[in-house]
Amino acid sequence: MSGKDTSQPKIGQAEQIEQIQERVERLRDQIRRHDHLYYVKALPEISDRDYDLLLDELRRLEQQYPQLLTPDSPTQRVGGQPLAQFRPVRHSVPMLSIDNTYNEEDLLAFDQRVRNALGVKSVTYILEPKVDGVAVSLRYEKGVFVQGATRGDGETGDDITANLRTIKSIPLRLHGRNVPDVLEPRGEVYWPIKDFEEYNRQREEAGEPLFANPRNATAGTLKQLDPRIVAKRPLRFVAHGFGIIEPMKFKRHHEIMDAFGQWGIPTFPHIQPVEGIDKAIEIIREWKEKRRMLDYATDGMVIKIDRLDWRDDLGRTSRYPRWAVAYKYEPDRAFTKLVDVKVQVGKLGTLTPVAVLEPVRIAGTTVSRASLHNFEQIERLGVMIGDYVAVEKAGEIIPQVVAVDKDKRPRDAKPIKRPTKCPECGGPVSSGQAEAVYIRCMNPECPAQFKERLRSFAGRNQMDIEGLGPAMIGQLVDNGLVKTLGDIYRLHEPDRLGRLLQLERVGQTSVDNLLKAIDQSKARPLSRLLAALAIPHVGVHVADVLARHFGDIDRLMAARQEDLEGINGVGAVVAESVYKFFHSPQGKRIIDE
Numbered sequence: 001m002s003g004k005d006t007s008q009p010k011i012g013q014a015e016q017i018e019q020i021q022e023r024v025e026r027l028r029d030q031i032r033r034h035d036h037l038y039y040v041k042a043l044p045e046i047s048d049r050d051y052d053l054l055l056d057e058l059r060r061l062e063q064q065y066p067q068l069l070t071p072d073s074p075t076q077r078v079g080g081q082p083l084a085q086f087r088p089v090r091h092s093v094p095m096l097s098i099d100n101t102y103n104e105e106d107l108l109a110f111d112q113r114v115r116n117a118l119g120v121k122s123v124t125y126i127l128e129p130k131v132d133g134v135a136v137s138l139r140y141e142k143g144v145f146v147q148g149a150t151r152g153d154g155e156t157g158d159d160i161t162a163n164l165r166t167i168k169s170i171p172l173r174l175h176g177r178n179v180p181d182v183l184e185p186r187g188e189v190y191w192p193i194k195d196f197e198e199y200n201r202q203r204e205e206a207g208e209p210l211f212a213n214p215r216n217a218t219a220g221t222l223k224q225l226d227p228r229i230v231a232k233r234p235l236r237f238v239a240h241g242f243g244i245i246e247p248m249k250f251k252r253h254h255e256i257m258d259a260f261g262q263w264g265i266p267t268f269p270h271i272q273p274v275e276g277i278d279k280a281i282e283i284i285r286e287w288k289e290k291r292r293m294l295d296y297a298t299d300g301m302v303i304k305i306d307r308l309d310w311r312d313d314l315g316r317t318s319r320y321p322r323w324a325v326a327y328k329y330e331p332d333r334a335f336t337k338l339v340d341v342k343v344q345v346g347k348l349g350t351l352t353p354v355a356v357l358e359p360v361r362i363a364g365t366t367v368s369r370a371s372l373h374n375f376e377q378i379e380r381l382g383v384m385i386g387d388y389v390a391v392e393k394a395g396e397i398i399p400q401v402v403a404v405d406k407d408k409r410p411r412d413a414k415p416i417k418r419p420t421k422c423p424e425c426g427g428p429v430s431s432g433q434a435e436a437v438y439i440r441c442m443n444p445e446c447p448a449q450f451k452e453r454l455r456s457f458a459g460r461n462q463m464d465i466e467g468l469g470p471a472m473i474g475q476l477v478d479n480g481l482v483k484t485l486g487d488i489y490r491l492h493e494p495d496r497l498g499r500l501l502q503l504e505r506v507g508q509t510s511v512d513n514l515l516k517a518i519d520q521s522k523a524r525p526l527s528r529l530l531a532a533l534a535i536p537h538v539g540v541h542v543a544d545v546l547a548r549h550f551g552d553i554d555r556l557m558a559a560r561q562e563d564l565e566g567i568n569g570v571g572a573v574v575a576e577s578v579y580k581f582f583h584s585p586q587g588k589r590i591i592d593e
């Protein structure tokens with residue numbers, strides 16, 4: 001503290017702190033507002049950079065004045081330490097699931113039952129998309145998020161507060177007026193389809209196993225004991241119900257959802273009460289197609305009675321409320337014949353089985369290939385070539401083989417064997433203990449792997465070399481013009497250039513353009529190069545962290561494994577992988593070039 005500070009009267013210091021506190025509060029309000037605009041309304045008003053500046057300033061002030069730090073500050077979303085295990089939480093009101101129906105007659109019967117029990121002519125219903133996510137219950141006390149839990153068995157769930165705090169569409173503090181003393185919004189945590197596909201793409205690039213679908217990935221993520229892992233995954237929340245509300249001033253469901261919206265809790269933007277079951281069925285029909293516009297997978301609609309007093313009158317069975325029912329659409333699924341299984345070789349040698357199908361229409365598109373994930377999945381399904389298989393398509397996700405009709409199995413059905421050698425190069429394969437689900441080609445010279453690495457290296461997100469697509473790569477590798485990544489940068493040398501021009505369907509202009517694109521790619525930043533090298537576990541994000549930390553490749557190569565591990569955002573697995581890569585003959589050769 002300087003002499004000037006101590007000479008100031010006490011009141012001055014208090015005033016100064018007060019001013020800083022005001023600034024801190026203002027920053028928090030701004031950040032909360034921008035979170036809401038971005039994650040709930042999808043209408044951001046400022047750039048990511050400006051948002052980061054606000055967050056940085058707040059973080060700095062809170063570090064400087066720790067007495068101003070509060071748990072509901074937007075800087076406090078991610079907790080520091082992994083948990084040993086989840087604590088159980090007893091739900092204030094049981095979390096019931098909702099009974100399913102599959103046709104319109106069932107809906108009419110539901111309406112009849114409800115009207116008979118209530119002794120009324122017509123009922124007002126609420127319709128909501130049924131989100132294919134993971135059900136959670138949140139608890140706010142005096143507007144502050146204090147607890148979040150999974151459904152569990154309906155009576156008791158897991159306390160996943162630390163994980164839920166990292167989800168930016170869940171406000172840590174509610175805004176607006178008349179926030180109840182206790183409020184328990186209930187709803188669904190989900191992984192938006194587009195983000196999910198992008199995340200899987202990055203995992204693929206980093207050579208990590210892919211998630212099967214957004215729902216499983218969400219469930220698996222919420223089970224993580226380390227909230228820092230959860231924070232890296234772009235989960236969202238949407239409310240569709242409630243546990244307790246104190247004081248309870250509402251008479252209808254849609255009033256509660258409107259209030260949720262005003263307090264900053266995300267709800268469905270389309271909720272509106274409708275009078276009578278006929279109108280409800282009309283809307284359900286409309287949403288059969290409309291639901292494909294949503295950013296989450298949904299397999300049906302939920303129909304609920306709007307009036308809360310009628311809900312109380314109807315009560316519940318042991319498992320379901322009597323005042324709501326779900327209508328499930330026919331799945332986007334079709335049966336077709338499995339013609340063959342092709343084995344693809346990934347850039348890190350992973351052998352992936354792909355189903356070749358008799359073409360079939362699903363959800364408006366023709367599907368002739370589908371994912372089988374891995375050989376363990378094939379064994380689990382018990383599928384054989386020639387079988388009739390059920391293929392499902394959810395949202396924009398790659399179609400998947402989900403079931404087999406074994407009654408229709410033809411006599412000449414053939415078993416699908418785990419490959420014992422690489423289908424492309426004939427090299428040895430491994431399915432070592434650590435990655436038993438995955439089988440890999442172990443041949444470091446495997447041309448199929450190399451082609452994939454080259455394709456990824458030249459891809460738009462990496463070195464971005466236009467004109468170096470799969471067809472050109474195939475020709476270059478098959479004709480021995482490119483044997484290492486470095487060979488790309490030697491294509492302009494006279495003897496190679498001559499042979500390049502002799503390739504089929506390759507003209508002078510396309511060669512000129514290719515060489516120009518290759519030359520331009522030399523200017524790509526280090527982070528792009530690192531991401532392009534196909535180092536296991538190094539995707540775009542880690543590459544960026546490494547590039548920022550080391551600045552140039554020589555310093556990175558000189559780093560010891562301990563140095564790498566010490567970097568924020570680089571774990572032990574990544575550190576080992578990076579170190580091994582730069583000290584392997586293959587890695588050294590790549591860098592020399």
Ligand SMILES: [Zn+2]
Nearest residue numbers: 422425441446
């Ligand atoms: Zn191979």
